[in-house]
Amino acid sequence: MANVLLTSLSEKDGKTSLPWAIEVANEHQLLQSEQNAQDWVSHINTSLGTAKTRLEGLCLLGTVVQQCSAGTFIQHGTTWIRMLTQVLQAYDSPLTLQMASHVLGSVVQQAAQYPEVAREVATTHIPTLVQCLLGAQDHQWFPSALEALQSCMKNFPGPCGSSKGKVESLICGLMDTSQPRLSQLAQQTCPLLAGCGGGGAGGVKYTEAWAHLCDQVLGSLHQVLDHAYQDMETGLQTYSVPQASLRLKTVPESDPARTFVLSTRFHNLCGCLEQLVSQEFPAVVRIPVPDILAFLCRALGVNPKMLFGKASMEHVLLMSALPKMHCSALSILEALIISCRSHLVPHASVISQLLVQTLGWTTSEEGVPGRQRPYSTLRSRAYTVLTVWLNVCSAASGVDSHADVILQHVLKDATPQADTTKLKASRPGAQEQSKRQKKKQRGVDMTDQGLSGHMKVDSQANSDVCCAALGALKTVLEVVGSIIKPSFHKETQEFVIPLLLKIHQNQSDPPIPYSCGRCRKGLYQLLLAAVLVLHPRWPPPTQCAVKIFSVGQQDYDLQVSSFCREALLTCMSIIHPRASTLQSPVIIADTPIISKPSTNHLASNFQGLRRNATEEGTRKNDSHNGNLFTAPSFKSVSQSEGMVEDKPSQSESTTHESIRIKSSEVPVSFPNKFRREEDIAGPSVIQLDGSSSSSEGQSSSEDSVEFLEDVRNNEADSSTLESGGPGGGVSSTERQQATDMDKMSGNEDVVLIQGRTKEGGTEVSADTTDLTIAGGMKRKYESDVEDEDGESQDTDLQAMLAAFVPDSTPDGN
Numbered sequence: 001m002a003n004v005l006l007t008s009l010s011e012k013d014g015k016t017s018l019p020w021a022i023e024v025a026n027e028h029q030l031l032q033s034e035q036n037a038q039d040w041v042s043h044i045n046t047s048l049g050t051a052k053t054r055l056e057g058l059c060l061l062g063t064v065v066q067q068c069s070a071g072t073f074i075q076h077g078t079t080w081i082r083m084l085t086q087v088l089q090a091y092d093s094p095l096t097l098q099m100a101s102h103v104l105g106s107v108v109q110q111a112a113q114y115p116e117v118a119r120e121v122a123t124t125h126i127p128t129l130v131q132c133l134l135g136a137q138d139h140q141w142f143p144s145a146l147e148a149l150q151s152c153m154k155n156f157p158g159p160c161g162s163s164k165g166k167v168e169s170l171i172c173g174l175m176d177t178s179q180p181r182l183s184q185l186a187q188q189t190c191p192l193l194a195g196c197g198g199g200g201a202g203g204v205k206y207t208e209a210w211a212h213l214c215d216q217v218l219g220s221l222h223q224v225l226d227h228a229y230q231d232m233e234t235g236l237q238t239y240s241v242p243q244a245s246l247r248l249k250t251v252p253e254s255d256p257a258r259t260f261v262l263s264t265r266f267h268n269l270c271g272c273l274e275q276l277v278s279q280e281f282p283a284v285v286r287i288p289v290p291d292i293l294a295f296l297c298r299a300l301g302v303n304p305k306m307l308f309g310k311a312s313m314e315h316v317l318l319m320s321a322l323p324k325m326h327c328s329a330l331s332i333l334e335a336l337i338i339s340c341r342s343h344l345v346p347h348a349s350v351i352s353q354l355l356v357q358t359l360g361w362t363t364s365e366e367g368v369p370g371r372q373r374p375y376s377t378l379r380s381r382a383y384t385v386l387t388v389w390l391n392v393c394s395a396a397s398g399v400d401s402h403a404d405v406i407l408q409h410v411l412k413d414a415t416p417q418a419d420t421t422k423l424k425a426s427r428p429g430a431q432e433q434s435k436r437q438k439k440k441q442r443g444v445d446m447t448d449q450g451l452s453g454h455m456k457v458d459s460q461a462n463s464d465v466c467c468a469a470l471g472a473l474k475t476v477l478e479v480v481g482s483i484i485k486p487s488f489h490k491e492t493q494e495f496v497i498p499l500l501l502k503i504h505q506n507q508s509d510p511p512i513p514y515s516c517g518r519c520r521k522g523l524y525q526l527l528l529a530a531v532l533v534l535h536p537r538w539p540p541p542t543q544c545a546v547k548i549f550s551v552g553q554q555d556y557d558l559q560v561s562s563f564c565r566e567a568l569l570t571c572m573s574i575i576h577p578r579a580s581t582l583q584s585p586v587i588i589a590d591t592p593i594i595s596k597p598s599t600n601h602l603a604s605n606f607q608g609l610r611r612n613a614t615e616e617g618t619r620k621n622d623s624h625n626g627n628l629f630t631a632p633s634f635k636s637v638s639q640s641e642g643m644v645e646d647k648p649s650q651s652e653s654t655t656h657e658s659i660r661i662k663s664s665e666v667p668v669s670f671p672n673k674f675r676r677e678e679d680i681a682g683p684s685v686i687q688l689d690g691s692s693s694s695s696e697g698q699s700s701s702e703d704s705v706e707f708l709e710d711v712r713n714n715e716a717d718s719s720t721l722e723s724g725g726p727g728g729g730v731s732s733t734e735r736q737q738a739t740d741m742d743k744m745s746g747n748e749d750v751v752l753i754q755g756r757t758k759e760g761g762t763e764v765s766a767d768t769t770d771l772t773i774a775g776g777m778k779r780k781y782e783s784d785v786e787d788e789d790g791e792s793q794d795t796d797l798q799a800m801l802a803a804f805v806p807d808s809t810p811d812g813n
Helices: 001-008 018-028 034-048 053-065 071-091 094-111 115-134 142-155 159-178 178-193 201-228 259-278 291-301 311-360 376-396 401-415 435-440 463-480 486-505 517-530 543-552 558-575 602-618 732-742 773-782 791-805
Strands: 627-630 660-662 684-686 692-694 749-759 762-765 769-773
Touching: 001 018, 001 034, 001 142, 018 053, 018 463, 034 053, 034 071, 053 094, 053 660, 071 094, 071 115, 071 692, 094 115, 094 684, 115 142, 115 762, 142 159, 142 178, 159 178, 178 201, 178 259, 201 311, 291 660, 291 692, 311 376, 311 401, 376 401, 376 463, 401 463, 401 684, 463 486, 463 517, 486 517, 486 732, 517 543, 517 558, 543 558
Parallel strands: none
Antiparallel strands: 627 749, 684 692, 749 762, 749 769
16 A cells, blocks of 8 residues: 555656645554555655655655654664755755754654664764754744754753854844744743753753753843833832843833833743743752742732823833733743642742732623623633642642632622613703713613614623633632631532522523533532532532432533533432441431330339329328328430320329328238239330330330439429428428439439328328439349249338338238
């Protein structure tokens, strides 16, 4: 196939098929084979020797250099450089010389990779080649010659040392050019001056040359500011200005040429300093961070708002050039952040203040909807540098102290403008409004256009600054979202969620600038960041985000819909985690009733005693002799904590009834009647209504219910005590004893029994007895075996009843 293509080029109409032959050779990589490459090399060498076919040979040579093998290049590389040098020295057409310079740059770059070729090229061809390229300054092919010169200085810096002075003069002459390509090439070539010549031991000479060049560029920049900021600076701040500077041309004295040259020179010098900081260098260098930051503070310290009150031509021209100058200064700051990274943390406050300051003075009033706002390029640049600064230094960037200010700027740039129309009826003889009155009346004046007039609308207006602002706000959330105030999250969510819902309601005509897919994607990215970043005092909008991302999958922009699908998967992994979370929500209905094991095994006996006393009290009158007991109402721990429904028991419904128990009427069979049911049918559970039930297999937390006495609410929860005393109340001594009972340890079950007795016809207060059943008694009681006879149980229970009924001994009667 390679031979067929080569044959087609040899015909009469071969020039017309040249682009097609090069495209086929690149697609099939036909020249990787040495046999095919040799045939093409022979044809190229023949074509370069003839002026008529030289351009065709240069085009084919460029294709061969890219595809040929190492052996082919080693064999013919030196020959190609010699032939290309001869072409550049000849008086040929500018197109041919431009193509020769382009191919020469590729050949020099490849030659540096092979030591055999590099030695011969460095000693024989590079000095001559550099002199030839420097002579192309006044010709049309000078940009291509500058590219070839840059390739020679980058790959063979040592042999270029002899021409360093001439190259420096060439670069200094290009600092005032306004051509974009020449300006970019000059900025990229300037840092290479520090590497020309020998490096010395350990690259010491390289380090010294780089530091000297950096001082020269900084000194030249300060000189430009001296001319541009005349009578603008207050003089309160002093800057360390290097004494060295580049040998630049003289600045014109008259405007507008003076301001134009100063702004252009400032832009090119900033580009040189940016490349000097960011480009790789063969030796270790020390970047003068304080000096560069001092220059940035000076350059960004003057803004157009400071020049509004001055109507001179110099000030007006400077005000028009300041946005571009500030963009160049921010480019230096971005390169410095990327190169130094965390070493800039000591200067975090200065950097953050510079960015916030730029966003502050570039804020404009509400403009016309659908039209570009002023300073959009500069604001976009400031947001971009802010994003880089946050990504590099994270929370150490110091942006958290300016988070509220940044949020307000982002909301202003990202919120769609409301389209309002103001109708005004013209009246004859009406006076014209002043500027201040016109400023108060916002909206679009439709007086001249009428109702049928159409406004000029740009659907992509402010899309760049909106996208940059949303990206900066997303980065702020990701970096310092957990340490900023919760109001920041609140305002962010209140902005992004309603705006996305509004876009969903009108997808065919979204509000400007969200007709741009990049802006909508930035809005969805901000919502995902609000979901992922957790704040201890503000919840994430996960539920809203799931619905919004689901609808966002239907977006007509493929990148937006793809991102919404990924974000929805992220939210689903949060809602349905792969493992149970450590802080799962507690459902009250599913929580078991927790109560500590009761140590009062006489609870069932006391309930039986209480029922018998109630029945006996209904048959006897109040004057019957005997001991009178008031049994307080008890509540379980689970009821007091609201874990189960508090149902009133039968005993609580008769709270204010007196219960009287005559000690002589306690039956002998009382212990036998209340056998331990847990030894037979499982643990016994005392219900709130006084009844008991038993079930097998229940948990230990349900074995019993602890009875607690509410001493502070004894008037509502306990039964009243009948007495012959005044008011029938409880004495202060008894209240003090009840208070002491409330202070007792919660590890013990306490039953307080109060009563009165009659002795010799006189009613005397009975002793208040505290019955404390400790854990030791429980363990002893539980250690009893089922086979224990009834008499031993009767004896134990009778001894316990003695504590309930003072001054009386229970017997069988």
